[in-house]
Structure formats: C-alpha cells, structure tokens
Amino acid sequence: MSDLVRQRQIVELLRDRPFASVRELQERLGVSAATVRRDIDKIDEQGTARKVYGGVSALDGASSVSTAYARPYDENRDLAVEAKRAIAELAATMVQDGDAVIVNGGSTCFHLGVKLADRNVRLFTNSMPLAAFLSDHGKCSLTVAGGELHREPRVIYSPQNVPQFYASKFFLGAQGIGPDGLLESHPLMVRSIVELSQNSDQIIVLADSRKFSIHARNLSLPLSRVGSVITDDGLSDQAARMLENAGVAIHIARAGGLQ
Amino acid sequence: MSDLVRQRQIVELLRDRPFASVRELQERLGVSAATVRRDIDKIDEQGTARKVYGGVSALDGASSVSTAYARPYDENRDLAVEAKRAIAELAATMVQDGDAVIVNGGSTCFHLGVKLADRNVRLFTNSMPLAAFLSDHGKCSLTVAGGELHREPRVIYSPQNVPQFYASKFFLGAQGIGPDGLLESHPLMVRSIVELSQNSDQIIVLADSRKFSIHARNLSLPLSRVGSVITDDGLSDQAARMLENAGVAIHIARAGGLQ
DNA sequence: TGCATCATGAGCGATTTTTATCATAATTCA
C-alpha cells in the first residue's frame, strides 16, 4: 500500500506549507495528476486536510480553535459592512482638520481610523490593528497606547500608564447598547473606555442598529456620558426614544447616503 | 483607500482559514471577482499571502517574515540578509524561556522578534513593524511602547511616559559602531535607547560587520555599557580589538550555522 | 493458472479560473 505513504507525505508537506497545488504534488511525488487527485480525495474524506480548487489546503490548528469560540473582531467584520462604512464615513465628517481624536478598538472604529488616515489630525488609538494599518498606510499624526497587548480584543492596555493624550472627541464602538449604557463583554475594554472617556470632551458612539438588541455583561459607560450616537436607519423607535430620553444626539448614516 | 480595508479583511480571514477561494471572497466582501483578484494580486506582491489557483493561501510564519515585513527596511533589506538572520538566530538562543526582554527597532532586531514570536517570553518593543507582526503571528506576551509613532524609523516614543518594563536583556541594533560606542542618525533613537538601557540588566548589540565601518552623528551608548555584540564572521581584527579593549563579549554567528 | 481487486495513467469533455482589455464611476489634484 504505497499510496498511503504518499498521502502521508502530502499531509506532512502541509505542515510547512498551508497549500499545495496538484501540479506541485504531481512533480514532487512523481505521479500523475489523477493519482494526486485521488490522494487528495481520500485525505479530504478522511478529514486531515481540505480539498480546494487547484490543490489541497491544510486546516490549520488555529482555524478549528477559532471557529469553536467566536472571535468578535473578525466576525463583526463581515456583518453589516455597508452600515459600518457609512457610519464611519459620517463620523469622519465630524472630525475637523487639526483635531485631536481618540479612536477605540473595534471594527467600526477601525473603519473610521482608515478614513482619517491621511487627514490632518492627531489620532490616538489602543487598537493594534488600527495602529498597524496607520503605520503602514497613513500620514496622520499617530499616538499609540502603551502597555500589554491583549490578543483577544487586540487592544493595548496598561493598568499603570494612563494615556497622556487629551482629545476633543472620543470615538468608540460597543458590543451592545442597553438602557443603562454601553455594554462590553471584556472587562479590560471597560477599564480602557472609562480611562479614555476622561481624556476627551465629547464622546461619540459608533454602533450599527444591530447593537441595540445585543446584551453584554459589563457596563462601560452610562448613556448620560454619551454625547452622540451614530447608527444606521435600522434603528428602532424604542431605541431612539431610549437615546433621546438620555439626552443623546442621534445621527443616522444612510448606506448609500454618503456623498 | 477603501480597497486597503478589503485587502486587510482578506489577510485577517487568512489568520483563521489557511485558504480562501476567489468565489468565497467575492460573496463575503460583496465585490466582483475582478476586484477580488486585484486585491489578491496586491496582497501577493506585498508578500502577505500567496496567490494560488482558485484563491489565496496564507503563508507559513517563517516565510512571511522575509517577504512581508522586510519591506519597511528597504535600504537594509538586500544587504546582509543572511548575516542578519544568522545573528538573530544566535541571539534567540541567548533568550531563556520565561525571560523578559526588550527588543529595539531596526531590521536585525525585527528578525530576532520574529524568532521569539512563539516562545514563552515577555517581550517589550518600541518597533511598530515588530509589534504589528507579533500581534498577528505571535503567541508570546507582548508589551508595546506607548507614545507617538515616528514614521521614519517606525518607532514609538514618548518623552513623557518612560517605559515601565524591566528586562534581563536589551537587544538593539545600531546604525554604526565606532570607538566611542553605538551610533544613531536619529536623535529620537538615542533618547529611546538610553531610556531602555536603564531598564535592563544586560545590553546585547546585534550588528553585522558592515556596521563597524559606518559613522553616524549621534552617540547612543558608550561601548562600556555594552555587554555583548553579536556579529558575523566578516568582523575585522581592528574592530574585534576595539570591542575587546572595551570589555565587550563578541559572538560570531555563521551564516550556514544551523537553521 | 485463472480471476478478482486495486493502483495507476491517459484521454476527453465540461467546468472553472485566469488574463487582458475596455468602459464606467469615484477620487485626486492643480
């Protein structure tokens, strides 16, 4: 049974490379394409790797893990992209040239940060992805939070060093929004948000309308602290009343409505 | 500018799945296949991922180093890559599990950081490219310097917040090395190096032998402060004597050494 | 030996992807 040996070789190869094409395997193993395909079929059935168009792909250990417990940052990325982009667009118009702003972690805020990348602003962030992006592609003045990187929300936070950055506006997202205020599932984010909120004049929340039906464990800021909420046109009347009662200004970003 | 966001989304997706098909990305991102292909082309050129028939594949951590993140250091990249890698390799062996280390900015130090990515160490850095890399690909405990990003050396520095991180070893490169000590062209780097050197027990310099014939304007550390220098076998006798006279231990990394 | 089983390779049409080109918004810049 020498075909089993070959299949094992393929699996071994996928330990180094996450992908191997049929053609490459064909040459490397010295067999025909048909045989390689049959091998790949078996490996795929067996579940050791994944058959994809053009070859075979490893199913990285990280992937099985990450699918098991949801990764908020990535998952949020795909949902309501249009809404988030529109929200970020509207938020960007609220920033004046020369402003100093704080942009918190989270996917919607990431979009905002991207839009501010080449603006003449001073920007502070605790988001590692945003910092990395602005470091690569931005021209704005960027100040990065110092401290330990927490890989789960991908945010930098230090309990010792309170940020020495004062801004006119603090933009942040939220895991959920309830009658009490902004909700986060990670206690770390709560502490970070509370600190940053004290360093800024105005607090502006970026949250697509979905967020008003999500409940998370920890309260980060009461609604009374929030100056404005930017959301999409899916906002329910109930949620709108809730915000109005708390004295929060509501801005609706329409998906096609920028321009 | 929004296409960069999309490309980032693709890269992020590849952190979970090692492969993504064009068709899947097309649906997921809500753009045409042509756009997805163009994105993949750019990502492939950039070296962050690999274009394969049918889609895009993540690349192994090791190979992503040379291509993806060597770019910020364009000038230095082509020079002595092998030597730098060997130096970084040797430096990595000087780090014990559980150590707390400081890794300064610069291309050689970047290589070291990459080698420590999955080690059980506590790592502090002021290098934005390294922080971005470790945030994406690493498992080690990472503490990031806070402060303003200086785009030219791509280093984070704050004159106010002195880093609260204490390490057993401080690894740094140098623009040049002369009889007086380590030389830097950027005064910012000098201040940063001086501060960090005070937070660590042992100072280890990573410098390929070329560096001993380069002269820069500002002295960052006198040779007397340096504990060890790791360099390649191109070190001149004169330079070796200079180091020995200053009481610096010399480690020679041979290019084909291990690997 | 005779027969069944299996692995393999080759050929072929169908499907898919890729590349290249063009046209159309959107954005930037002077």
Next chain:
DNA sequence: TGAATTATGATAAAAATCGCTCATGATGCA
C-alpha cells in the same frame, strides 16, 4: 472646475482544472 489617476465591473478568449471513463499492469487469493 476639468483633467488625471484610481477603483471597479463586465466581457471574451485562453489556460487550467475537474470528474469521468477506459486500458494497463501489478498484486493477492483460491
């Protein structure tokens, strides 16, 4: 504002891959 640049989508031709079938040769077993 108007032109240049850029991003995007659509199309068609070219290239590659896939699944299928069939033929060959090797192996195993009664």
